[in-house]
Amino acid sequence: MVPPLVLDIDGTLTTPDHRVDPRVFELLPGWDAPVVLATGKAFPYPVALAEFLGRDHLVIAENGGVIYDGVETTIDGDPDRCWAVVEAFLERGGDLGWGGDDTVNRWRETEVALSIDVDERLLREVAAEFGPGVEVVDTGYAYHVKSPDVSKGAALETLADSIGLSPASFVAVGDSENDVSTFERAGKSYAVANADDAASGAADHVLDRGYMDGTAAALEALRDGVSPV
CATH class of the missing domain: 3.40.50.1000 (HAD superfamily/HAD-like)
Structure with a gap:
């Protein structure tokens, strides 16, 4: 079997x-x-x-x-906190990196995905400022801002x-x-x-x-x- x-x-x-x-x-x-x-x-x-x-x-x-x-x-997850990280990242000059394509996050319910081409250092720096309730995961195809649990x-x-x-x-x-x-x-x-x-x-x-x-x-x-x- x-x-x-x-x-x-x-x-x-x-x-x-x-x-x-x-x-x-x-x-x-x-x-x-x-x-x-x-x-x-x-x-x-x-x-x-x-x-x-x-x-x-x-x-x-x-x-x-x-x-x-x-x-x-x-x-499961805390999408509001994830979006707060991304909004702070955008305010500091970051970009989602998808151009005009909104399908990557359009149906996403628990996290936010950013292009692998964005400023990783800045993204992780901003996420760290929000404390342990959020993390950035690199899947090789995107950076995912998600709840760590x-x-x-x-x-x-x-x-x-x-x-x-x-x-x-x-x-x-x-x-x-x-x-x-x-x-x-x-x-x-x-x-x-x-x-x-x-x-x-x-x-x-x-x-x-x-x-x-x-x-x-x-x-x-x-x-x-x-x-x-």
């Missing part, structure tokens, strides 16, 4: 140029166990992907701020319990520091080869290949009943 999965999206189910890899639509629709999509993106993105995969909508969005178990949505790992505990499973029954695959908490709760964890130092250090195994190349190899091995490494 295949294990339940908790999968990051960006950098894990994608190509190096940020497209969803078509192998996702070959490997995941028939996966005979729950598949949780756990991402830093806003809620509509993983729900849409689950829909097109023909999977139950088991979703962790906004780095754990939004959880959906197919029936009930759970929201919100995480993908904590969300996995909540979602797994709601569907009658233990977090330790899951296999996790990811690529960045926001996946560390997931790796800590899952029974087995794999970092793709393009993973940052935090994810690579926290994973049980680092795969030989990056992006969906690594994830596909791991899923194929799990499907065939052999170790991915």
